[in-house]
Amino acid sequence: MAGFGLEQWVSYLGLERVDDPNKDYPVYRKRLDGKIIDLKELDLLVAQRLRDLRTDRQIAQAKVATLLGVKEATYSRYENASSLMTVGRLIHVFEVLDITPEEFFDPFVNERPTHPKGKARKDVRNKLMGETVDHLKKLDDTALKMVHDLVIAMEPRTVGRQKRNGAAKAAP
Numbered sequence: 270m271a272g273f274g275l276e277q278w279v280s281y282l283g284l285e286r287v288d289d290p291n292k293d294y295p296v297y298r299k300r301l302d303g304k305i306i307d308l309k310e311l312d313l314l315v316a317q318r319l320r321d322l323r324t325d326r327q328i329a330q331a332k333v334a335t336l337l338g339v340k341e342a343t344y345s346r347y348e349n350a351s352s353l354m355t356v357g358r359l360i361h362v363f364e365v366l367d368i369t370p371e372e373f374f375d376p377f378v379n380e381r382p383t384h385p386k387g388k389a390r391k392d393v394r395n396k397l398m399g400e401t402v403d404h405l406k407k408l409d410d411t412a413l414k415m416v417h418d419l420v421i422a423m424e425p426r427t428v429g430r431q432k433r434n435g436a437a438k439a440a441p
Contacts, residue, residue, distance in 0.1 A: 279297055282299070283299055283300075284297035284298060284299055285297065285298060285299070285300070285305060287305055289308070301377060301378070311377075312350045312353060313350045314376075314377065315350070315377075316347065316348050316349060316350035318373065318376060318377075319347060319348050319362065320348040322366050322368060322373070323348070323366065326366060326367075328366075330344050330345055330348070333362075333365055333366070336365045337358070337361055337362065337365060347362075
């Protein structure tokens with residue numbers, strides 16, 4: 270089972286093709302506040318958010334730099350988006366500023382991107398679940414058992430759904 274094709278996945282997630290002038294190939298993005306924000310602009314927004322959170326907490330750049338184990342000039346470049354942080358460094362910043370990743374990124378996703386026809390992702394999922402159940406109700410007992418067994422076999426493969434080691438359940 271290969272899953273969604275590229276076009277189906279793009280449609281399902283509500284992504285839009287964007288031609289990035291710095292790349293030889295297109296990328297796919299979601300809208301934020303009704304528009305697709307250039308990645309460079311997004312870097313500037315992240316830097317501004319970092320600066321705002323630090324100043325809201327009334328912590329000097331020098332103190333944050335010391336807590337991160339970097340030079341003050343390096344930290345200043347993070348807040349000016351002239352240097353980009355690694356994911357590990359960003360997580361360390363969250364610890365130092367006492368903020369969760371969700372709290373940090375919430376302003377960037379507070380207007381949830383929508384799917385085609387204006388339906389939110391949750392609505393699309395609920396509709397898909399309802400349609401699937403309707404189809405399942407039409408199956409005979411043998412076919413329903415086969416679908417059930419398939420879903421059980423697929424369950425460990427679902428990403429982020431359950432904390433398991435990824436091994437399939439043993440056959441009965």
